[in-house]
Amino acid sequence: MTPRHQRDLSRRKMLFALGGAAVAVPAIAAVAPYALADTTDASTKAAAGSLPLTIVNNSGSFDSASVHVYVVGNQDGQQVRVTQDGTLAPISLADNGADGFTDYALTLSGSGETQLSLPHMSGRIYVSLGEKLKFKAVADGDGNAALQYPAGWVTSDPNYAVLHDCAEFTYNSAGMFCNTTMVDMFSVPMSIRLNGDKEQTTGTVRDGGRAAAFAAVKGIEDFAPLVVDDVRIIAPGHGLDAGLFAKDYFAPYIDEVWSTYTGKDLTVTTNAGAFTGRVRADKFTFDGPAAVSFSKPSTRDVLFCDGNLAAPNDGTTGPVAAVLGAGFNRSTLLSNPAQPTTSAADFYRTDLTNHYAKAVHAATEDGKAYGFAFDDVADFASYIQDTAPTAIRLTLTAF
Known part of the structure; x- marks a missing residue:
């Protein structure tokens, strides 16, 4: 397979302070993992219909009632969410409740495995543990309904104290293109298994890997402020913007x-x-x-x-x-x-190196991670794709 840095396609860059802006239009809608994909033969291998999505709770520390899942993103330029029955619903300002936030959480079954359905869209699968996430529906600059996404690197964000993370994907007629991202932060260990022409898995954090990553970053003086208790490690770029990381480090x-x-x-x-x-x-x-x-x-x-x-x-x-x-x-x-x-x-x-990226790569079983936006150069990102997908499985692994 041609290395992705050698493909003349635009690169995904999840680099926007999604929750910190007045209106956080998801960057993934414009520059999603699909932008990395080599889809030259997509016309002969078209994915059809909704894709079975299984959420597996192997966290060990949180029962299924304490795990909240959200599938949000874009379809044809409109911001949407996936409902429990697998249909797409547009984001609506009327979805905000009395507390000013939406409740788009999907319920998990008590068995530890939950079967959902994923329609064609670009988006993120968010998981939060212990508490629900606060997504706010707002009007964007054109007056259209949009979501303010969580920004775990912004102390004033209503989700700052919530243990949460996400995976990214684009699923369309060309196939499924997905990754476990650490570009913004690292918090919840999770892996993706994608079935189709072949079975692929990415993002699996090794036993003790999460704790090792936290300890490694905390052990480097310049990077230590990026560790937020046992909740997350903030990527150094966001740390720089927050005054937690030196502007002249490199x-x-x-x-x-x-x-x-x-x-x-x-x-x-x-x-x-x-x-x-x-x-x-x-x-x-x-x-x-x-x-x-x-x-x-x-x-x-x-x-x-x-x-x-x-x-x-x-x-x-x-x-x-x-x-x-x-x-x-x-x-x-x-x-x-x-x-x-x-x-x-x-x-x-x-x-003098990106010790955050070093730590998250060391935390995974295959050494692949999305520690910065160009981490797919030479194929070291936790990214997989299939032009004929049959199922996708997102697993929360043990802390």
Whole structure:
């Protein structure tokens, strides 16, 4: 399978403060996991109808009555939710109750396995443990009903104290494209099993992995403030915006990359071909299939894979930006002048690195996780897809 960083398709970027804005339109609706997928043969393998969705509560610490599930997202530009019987309902301002919030929670059966049905849509499957989530229906800038999503990295968010997490998906006629995301935060261990042309599983946290990730992040002075009790670890980009993480953390590494490649070449290989770059006039300029260049990024640009490392859907600048973003987060740009680095043994080996991404990768059985937006470079993200899906299973695993 062609590595996703080499595909000339736009990349998913769950990088918006969904719950912190006045109206949080889900980024997944516009740039969903489907944007990562290679669907060139989708016309010959079309998924049909609703997909069986099984929710499995193996958390061990919470019975099914204490686990609340929400399936929310977009269909054809309209924000929607899935009801208990598997139908789609539009988000409505009238859904807000007396407390000012909706109650879209789906009920789990006492057996530990709950059978649901997933219609065509792009969205998220949220789970909360112990308490229900507070989703608020609001009017967006065009007057349409929209949802304010939870933002576990914003202290003023009504869901800040609630133990919750989510998985992301797009399910349509081309198939199912899904992932367990840690781009915003890591809280609830969960895995996805997708059946179709083959059986695939991703996101499984190893025994003790959650506690190990919390301890690893807490043990790094610069990252320790990102740990919120035993509730979640906030991704460093959101931590930076909240004043919990240094705005110049990556500056020494960024400066060294700029200095190093002023005097020698960096090669980045994508499906468009090999790009050869050097820093000229303070811009990293690449020649090859097309001329692309990047101004020096900030720490925030690196963590969010945005700003001066934004990846347009142009087949040239975008893929090169993705590889650079991965190289900065994994701290491989100085050790390897031919990118992308494809061996996990070479990732995160310097003291100055994305220790959050390092910790969440170490927590999973297969070493795959979505610790930052370009973590799918060289296929290290907890992402799976199938163009002929027959069932999907989301399992909450033991703490």
